[in-house]
Amino acid sequence: LEGFQPDLAVAKGASLYGRNRVTGKGIRIKAGAARSYYIGLDTSMPAVPGFRPKVKALCVVPQGTEEGSELLIEGQEFGLVTGEPAEFRFFSSEVRSGDAAGQILPDAEAELEETSLLEVDLPPVDGFPLGQAVPVQINAIVTELGTLELWMKHAGSDRRWKVEFRVRTE
Numbered sequence: 001l002e003g004f005q006p007d008l009a010v011a012k013g014a015s016l017y018g019r020n021r022v023t024g025k026g027i028r029i030k031a032g033a034a035r036s037y038y039i040g041l042d043t044s045m046p047a048v049p050g051f052r053p054k055v056k057a058l059c060v061v062p063q064g065t066e067e068g069s070e071l072l073i074e075g076q077e078f079g080l081v082t083g084e085p086a087e088f089r090f091f092s093s094e095v096r097s098g099d100a101a102g103q104i105l106p107d108a109e110a111e112l113e114e115t116s117l118l119e120v121d122l123p124p125v126d127g128f129p130l131g132q133a134v135p136v137q138i139n140a141i142v143t144e145l146g147t148l149e150l151w152m153k154h155a156g157s158d159r160r161w162k163v164e165f166r167v168r169t170e
Helices: 006-023
Strands: 036-041 056-061 070-072 078-081 085-093 113-121 133-142 147-154 160-166
Touching: 056 133, 056 147, 085 160, 113 160
Parallel strands: none
Antiparallel strands: 036 056, 036 085, 070 133, 078 133, 085 113, 133 147, 147 160
């Protein structure tokens, strides 16, 4: 094509997008999440030799959620281990379109596809011994850049932790 300038095309697209966001005018193409996304929840079961306890899954982003959306998992508290390495297992599904944010599935490994495993060190909370679960609420944000941000807010203070996961693949 004559006059093809990819750099200029990207710049024009970015400026139009910015103008539409600020003014609320113009055409905006929206897309929803192609999958539902979940985080794994460890179950508290007595240790049985040779038996692995099932991992539950918490739906944090239902399929079809628009980019830029923020979802608060209300009415539920979860335990977050701080002060030592914590693992976050991410799962997804292309077919579970009816799940809602906050819904818990009893067996993640049987019903979902494991997408990623993140290990992070989260700073401890004053007044809680290292390794003790801190009560948190979960807030999920799907950004326009294709990142799933999970914010975990301590129930007794303004302390928050963020874990990010890329939902778009290249």
